[in-house]
Amino acid sequence: MRLTLATLLRHWRRMPLQLGLMIAGLALATALWSAVQAINGEARASYARAVEQLGSAQLPALTAPDGHIPLATYVSLRRAGWQLSPVLEGRWSPGRRPVTLMGVDVLSHPVTAAMAAAEAEADPDAPPFATVMQRETLFAHPDHLPDLAGSGYRLLPLPHLPPDVVIGDLALVATLLDRPDALTRLLILPEQPTGLTPLAELAPNLRVGRVQDGVAGDPQRLTRSFHLNLSAFGLLSFAVGLFIVQGSVTLGLEQRRGQIQTLRCLGVPLSQLMLALAIELVVFALVAGLIGLVIGYGLAGLLLPDVTATLRGLYGAPVDGELTLRPGWVLSGLAMSVGGTLLAGTQAFLALRRMARSLSQAPVSGARRGAHHWLRLAAGGLVLMGLGTLIGGIWPGLLTGFVWLAGLMVGAALLLPALLHAASHLIPTGPDSPLRAWLIADSRLQLPGLSLSLMALCLAVATNIGVGTMVSSFRLTFVDWIDQRLLADLYVQPETETMEAELMHWAQQAGVRALPRYQIDSRSGNAPLRLFGITDDPRYAEEWPLLRSQPDVWTRLFDQGEILINEQLAHRQGLSPGSVVELAPGWSARVAGVYADYGNPDGQAYMSIDAMRDREMPMTLSQIGLVAPAGTSIEDLAQELRAALALPPGAVIRRDAIRATSTAIFDRTFVVTGALNVLTLAVAGFAMLTSFLSQWSRRLPQLSPLWAMGVTRRQLALCEVLRSLGFAAGTFLLALPLGLLLAWILLAHINLEAFGWRVPMTLFPDDWLRLFALTLLAAAVAALGPATRLLRLSPARLLGVFSHDR
């Protein structure tokens, strides 16, 4: 066995380039996959830590339909022997930004341990919970502490808390929220005495369920689409890398046909050859896997800051910016590498089996594929595309959306060689162009060997077009949306009611129209719902386009108590203009219109400030927009306002500054997507290069006779480049519609499932041209190596093909 393996491995000493390319391909694929997994793993670990810090995720809780549990109910349940931990939660505005304030019972809530640790770190000599019990201390995410500086309380950091959640003792929070005798929920602690009266009897109006602490919600749920997206990218890159491995392994076997024949003649059984091949592949996979993990770790380190920014900015999800080396990640990366290599080697195993049984079979007979082969492949592709569409169409959902995408992409990849084969028959070849006729016929012969790398290229280009179109369409819509939503020229967030009054007074005196916006945080359909109250102003009707609306929508809003809801709330609850929606327990309103909202995944509703005031719920002023009178300089107005109210420069924000910041955040959000896009294309280009180089050794006997017939090496080299360009162009032509379909699914279905909004699709032909040029460039670069080799090839090498007797 050892000798068989050593003999087989010896081949690679003569083929260092081929071996290097195979290892590099697999390492690159593993690197991208493991980088994505490292990022996902880090994010998930951060979410888990956050949940662990809050400690309540695993515990069932009692909640009331109206969100308020009377303190007396809690007391009666405790008296009945139930071990419960009370939680009070609400929105609190200590500074400019409202936060979720969570009051817990420090003796029973699971977050206690983290609070005690933070307190001990701040003051090692103090007895545990001394300051908490004295109602002086609040805990928040370290990044959020500066915003709370003016609250007047002692602030301690709890790094894994969600950014806008503040925790404190129950009594302190009850005071701050002015809700002394109400609770939001009661956590049912794990250890309960036996023989208790059932909760359903003691408190029939309360429901038992699992409720996540903190209005920010479950980060795992919110960010699921983001991580699924990253994983899909990683898997795509890995699959593209496997095409490289598949090509190299099969070629390596083909090259050792003589060696295998000899070994078989010397009595080596097929099973031993199979085992030797398997060991060879596993060794390569482990080496490449380790290299890939090192590269992947570095790549993840580079991308993580942008991912962290995205997750915090877009979803408010807490993620540490530091990467941790996890044994599970290393093992799964290696397993992926080994598993993928063995999968990619399946064809090689089958080829070895065939080879060992029929040694006289000429290699080329295995390479030529008849029309029926391509038809079978195309039929398989069409079936996959149909199945994917069927699944995605019948069962709408995030996961089935990705299944739809996968079905379309793999199906189209299988369709590609058949289409290229068919297209080659459409190119006219007259008797006057024998070289063209040969080039086309030879391209058909090369197609089986190149088809995998072309499929990889097709997937990479389609992904590039699809994701590029999605991001660009989204960006265009987002920027447009920002412009429409920023109705005022200046924005101010008053910190106190006095300041609010002063500001409104100043605006009246200066002839400036003020657009104040108040807010209430509520829940609807067991999901967070933010309500905004606005004053009547013609600018809303003039500049705020709605997706769907009732006639006289603005009159209905300001005079008839109807509301506008965002698209995600409409989608989630199946609402449309005319529907009635529950805004809070006992408070419903009719929907007058639906507006686009790309700023957050949660539900929102707009109503008149009078309708909001009627409810007598605690509301906060979120901002005041100021519309500069015609002909007034916005900058002068801002300066005047700052001077009049003695505001710091940062307190008055110009519309264009908000627009610039929002756009910058948006762009940063898609840095990772862009990077993965480019990397996938690079891997596909690399796959093409390895295919061409792998085919190189087979090409000489096919090219030498032509040279002997008077075709110059320059002409042959040009043919190689032209073939590569032709294949790439053909591949692009299929990838373009596929990419657009991908974009449509991403925009109209995946986005809808993930965020609840649909983004109109815009076409960007300039981007396609750029990508087409890039694809041709990648193909030209990939073919340039073999072409240059051919150009520089000494006649002796070409003659070697004919010199059998020397």
Next chain:
Amino acid sequence: MRQDIGTRGFLLLLRVQDLTRRYPGQTRAVLQGAGFELDRGESVALTGESGSGKSTLLHMLAALDQPDAGQILLDGADISRLDDRSASAVRRRRIALVFQHFNLIPALTVAENIALHARLGKCHEAEWTNHLAERMGLADLMRRYPEQISGGQQQRVAIARALALRPDVLLADEPTGNLDEYASEEVLRLMLELVSEAGSALLLVTHSQQIAARCQRHLHLSGGQITEGACA
């Protein structure tokens, strides 16, 4: 059509003078001042031991390789020092090769393979090509691919491909070396008949004295020199 073969000196086609070729790293030159002449329409056999330089000589005659010294005059023009472009043009229009291992183009059908060289040389005559295919017994195999026909049939395709050009010189390197006795005899017979019909000169490299005896003249290569052998 070319003129029929006349007297030898008048119709001289190829003159090889003082040809020397040494491979890098080898002390002995494989060809050392070799020379011979080939008339139009003449068939000449070249024999020699393995490694004597027969194939090397053939490659230089086809302008595939260049000598270290000496001249190869084709109709009086030296083709031994041509650049790649000019050498390719000579091969495309005037010289054809047949190899022991056939060297057909796997991507092309039998019909396309046969027509390829003539088309590259821009002198394809469909009638002549069909005639060759008919004579070679390939008419029913025209749509097949090389790997779908036997070795003997492949070599007949290679010969037809070479003759479709009506080359001035057909250089054949052990054309029957890979065939069994029956196929070998059949292929040789057809080749000699069709070379004559095409009006081409033939230089046939072979190990077999029997095959050499079927040609009009016999040259022998030994020690880097060419000597005149017995005529058939």
